[in-house]
Amino acid sequence: MGRSPCCEKAHTNKGAWTKEEDQRLIAHIKAHGEGCWRSLPKAAGLLRCGKSCRLRWINYLRPDLKRGNFTDEEDELIIKLHEFLGNKWSLIAGRLPGRTDNEIKNYWNTHVKRKLLARGVDPQTHRPLNAGTAAVQGIHTPSSPAVASGASPHQLAGGSSCSPDASGHSSDADDSVSLPPSLAGNLGVGMIDLNLSICPPCQPPLSREADGVLRTGYSEREKICLCLNRLGLHGGEGCSCVGSSSSSSLHPASSGVLRFLDASLFRDPKVQ
DNA sequence: AATTCGTGCAACCGCAGCGCC
């Protein structure tokens, strides 16, 4: 049995929003607040799908949006965050006040990709481009040499089993994550201070398993709880991972904040 | 001036995660 459609498509408008629709949406949200998007269109007198209303509000009408060009600082921050998080645009947006995930995604696809290619860096892997590789055309294949020989953490979260560097993590509960020299060098940076704190109570023990691979104490869906203070957790928001679980390697909590990374991110291929 | 091409952005679509029952 299929899921019912999110709205009655026959009676909804599509395409660009009119000023009147914008005004109705703004007025309704000012009066009633965000949320309950499914019922909002009817309540606001809009012939729109709830999803469309939400998107319009978040990406365009929200009063705290920062319009205009991205600064160089934002540029670099996006690149660095993307290297670590991959295409987790909402997480990246969480670190850029006033910017939306959609805006950052578009900006990445139209500007940053090109910028990285000009630097000779593969925008997907953040590794140097090899002449003639698929990455030059922006095509990423799992079997490409760049991936096979070691990849940035966000790729590893997707299933690869190798880790960038033994020194990258695991020694202590420092507040920041060092990028492997090979990656950092490409970006001209030494240390990316993402302030990724490992909560001591949640940090699983390291152990060597039968296959010789050094793993954390969590088997199967191994998790390390990370408080990403600078990725959206603000004002002393504590770790609330206890009891949580997810089948995905990235676990955005209800606040939209990254809470977990697969422990395979920190597996050391050199330790055999 | 007209047409073609490239670029940027807003919006849509499908899916996954989560909470509730």
Place this chain on the structure above:
DNA sequence: AGGCGCTGCGGTTGCACGAAT
């Protein structure tokens, strides 16, 4: 435990607009 509904996310599409020819 499993089904269902809602929300949010990421990928993709389509249109508007400016530059080039």
